[in-house]
Amino acid sequence: MRSFDPVSLRLFVAVCEEGNIAAAAQREAIVPSAISKRLAQMESEAGVRLFERGRRGVTVTAAGEALWRYARESLQMLDRIKSELGAFAQGVQGQVRVFGSKSALAQFLPNDIGRFAKIYRDVRVSMEEREIWEVVRGVEEGRADIGVCWDAVDFRDLTVFPYHRDHLAVVVPEGHPLANRDAVAFIETLDYEHVDILARSILQQRQRSAAGAAGKQLIHRIQVSTVDAAYRIVAAGLAVAIVPGEEARAVQQALGLTVVPLTDSWACRQFVISIRNRGLSLPASLLVEKLRVAAAAGNTD
Structure with a gap:
């Protein structure tokens, strides 16, 4: 036709x-x-x-x-043909496109892909940061071979595999009333003003739901677009922030922050690897396998 x-x-x-x-x-x-x-x-x-x-x-x-x-x-299929032929034309033996959420890229995905790249030096891996829903849609539409994000969305017909977990925490400045606690429930943080991190909309929805269930209100004093900016706001003593604990511990000493884990069940997040049910190239299949092995071994360094 x-x-x-x-x-x-x-x-x-x-x-x-x-x-x-x-x-x-x-x-x-x-x-x-x-x-x-x-x-x-x-x-x-x-x-x-x-x-x-x-x-x-x-x-x-x-x-x-x-x-x-x-x-x-x-x-x-046409996009895949164009991509792989273009890679061969440049002398590269394969190309894999990965869409990852902000938390995945900020924590474990770069290190895991770095290990893969050292083994398969002729495979080019591109990583792009996307919102969670964009990760799923990108894989569905073939714009990404692999998606990595929190499992808080509907993956529809995609195949998913468990990846790493992280644990949310409240970040407070040194000397804050919560700073000497080993762990706190999210409801206890509602007595203090929070930083609203606009890029993490799904996480914010979870927090609002938890606050509503407790009959309290989540009060945002300042809105920022990045987690790094949120850390600066907390360090200045202006508010507290809910962020991945593993991510925050990397900067807590430099900024004078205290990271206190949340005890809520929803604070433990499962990340997954998502792919289409068919048509995965050999390089992409190899990367998926390496990511699954890294997750099983607990490689988050």
């Missing part, structure tokens, strides 16, 4: 995901009329309606759902 070229399929997938031609056009940097023309050509050639048009957008038909599935698989 001539109309079902890669560009048309990519635009078709964008419309399916956005549910709106105008939104898809903005996402793909193309005028809406061009997308509408391509969709009309695809429907004409296929002989079936792929969308039901409405005032508020489009709804994918049963035929459209079938094409959506095959289109995504085809585009993933």
Whole structure:
């Protein structure tokens, strides 16, 4: 089918995901009329309606759902071909794309991938930081071979393997009333103003839920966009912050902080490795295996 070229399929997938031609056009940097023309050509050639048009957008038909599935698989394969051929052209024997959440990249993922890179020197590994939902979507869409993040989201049809765990803690300045405690419950931190770390939205949702269940309110005094900024705010004595304890201990001495583990069950986070159910390249398969071995051995240094 001539109309079902890669560009048309990519635009078709964008419309399916956005549910709106105008939104898809903005996402793909193309005028809406061009997308509408391509969709009309695809429907004409296929002989079936792929969308039901409405005032508020489009709804994918049963035929459209079938094409959506095959289109995504085809585009993933084309992206993989382009990526791997480009790597060979540069004399590299393989390439693996990894999307990781902020906590995974700040703690254990770089060291584990570093060990892999020393063994497989002809494999290029790219790591990109993404929000948790972007990690899952990136793997689903084939933009990443491997995803590593907290298991607090729905992984849908992806295959997941246990990775490292971390434990959340409250970070306070030296001399703070909680600084001499071996551990505290999250509810005990609600008597103090917190730093709102905007980039960690899912973690913030968990905290608000826990505060609501206890009949208390989580009070944010200052909003920051990075964990490093949060540490500085805490060091200045302006607020406390909930962060991964392992991550905070790396800077506590330099900044004069005290890291106190939380006793709540939700404070222990399980990270996972996510992949698609098929089509994993040999280099990616080798990296997944090394990450699983590192996790089993407790390699978090």
